[in-house]
Amino acid sequence: MIPLPAEQLLNLHRVAPEVVLCVFGIVIMVVDPFVQAAGRRALGWLAFIGALTALASVHLAAHFPGRAYSDLVNVDRFSIFVHVVVIGAASLAILGSLDYLEGEGLQRGEYYALVLFATAGMGILAGANELVTAFIGLEMSSISSYVLAGFRRRALPSNEASVKYFLLGSFATAFFLYGIAMVYGATGTTLISGIQTFLVSLPPSQHLPALAILGLGLIFVGLGFKVVVAPFQAYAPDVYEGAPTPVTALLASAPKVATFALMLRVFYVSFGSAQHLWFWVIWISAVLTMFIGNLGALMQTNVKRMLGYSSIAHAGYILVAFAASTDLGIAAALFYLSAYVLMKVGAFLVVTHLGQQGERRLAVADYAGLGMKQPVLAACFSLFLFSLLGLPVTGGFLGKFFAFQSALDAKIVWLVVIAGINSVIGAYYYLRVIIAMYFWEPSQDYTPTPVAPALSAALLVAAAGTLYLGLLPTRVLVLAKAAADSLSLLSLR
């Protein structure tokens, strides 16, 4: 039974963002060897245009909601929302990479092509309605990330990051694949909506098949690794510290969003009827993730590593919304993710600039007196840190507020109390950097370098977005709610 060619062709617009990203990536790959070293920068701009085109083509895909390619791909408001966030994060990371790569002498077409391929993979993850399709998306984004993490070939930390990420990442992928096999064995389908139908149609007297529960557990291990939640977080600080900083900005943001999207689909749609089984797993993982992330960050003197730990902590806050098991919880998680991406990419891009050549200046002490020397950059960084900390007027505050509120509505009080304690712990290490910037004596050996136009533009967008989400959240929140509603949820709770 081969579907009609016409039907297949008609589906192309539903995967338009992925097609655009891949085509631009391929063009960059093939043009790269023919371009002189001086012209490589243009490839970066080409990649940026590619990302913007992909963003525009999301708009095209949004006009044709529905399933594509024999139900393998799902274009709903959920997938559209995640696509916009992921591709937006990638374009900011590309803008931030241009001058960094120039300074490190790493300006190469492969870099941009890999970023685009990774983004295409994340797009597939966001829209997958089938677990093997999701697996392909996960691999596309992961394999590109492994290479990107080791892009500073001469730097040992970068090598370490790449090898660690590759070994543990492949291991986690194997878990995910094994989980798919188990679920398939139990339910006879790998379609996310098909699993839901199968589990719902089980007679009430019958328990969930043990094989399906085992499969769900394995899928949680595989995806938990990629979104960096405890107890699978051990690799993250090393990888985030060792990878080139713009790559860290990408790794800490976009893959998390895409993988969380898949996790939401698998847990809420496929296994929505088994919510009583996974609730405590999420609860415990959330508590562990928050404590490990925040306590780990407390100990750091390296700002990049500190931000790495902080991104673990944020995955914990998102799990709080996840545990709520309501459509509002999903909306809160999506809102949180969009705010998180802006502030995290912004913060890492500031670190990119201040690290200077060879990423030498990463310690908190190196940030001393920045408020006097580069007031605008310092103000920008403070905004991102305040948002990460969760102070009002920033997107991070409202993200936390909605996440905790949805958990409270679902009567998960203790988890919210623990999350509140963690937010207070977080204040210490974020404020320490801000205090260093404004109240410490500036170091004498530091001569500030002007921020390049491309990087300033990226920082400006991230800062404006953080403020926008903090001041006028309604629009994005409505979109997030519509996205949550578009998931074919069972009546939760």
Next chain:
Amino acid sequence: MFSEFIDRRAPGRYYISALNMDSSYLDIYAPLLLMFILAAGLAGVLVAASTLVGRHKHTREKDQPYECGITPTGDARAPFSVHFYLVALIFILFDIEAIFLYPWALVYHELKVFGFVEMMLYIMILLVGYIFLWKKGALDWS
């Protein structure tokens, strides 16, 4: 032979699922299992018999690692060019391309022009990869 495992509820989807298997399905594999046991048993018996019965006399020549009858020249764990890995990788890549061509060739007549265009696109993408490799000097052995 798999017709009884095709999911009738969703035609076009060939689920050979564990749900549809009954215990008798596994019975057809019994001879295979028997063969594995026999093979492993025979190998085990032969090795055990020669260790138990045979004479053990070690000489310098005998204890040398076997290298196609040639006198060993050094440690096998010598570092060798990373280029071999690259070539192996490229080989796998294009090997898989060839594998995908087989199912396409099988249904070529049903897919008509659409299948042709689709496959040409696929080969074009791999061709781009080939050009990239070539220009980057991955095939250069000097």
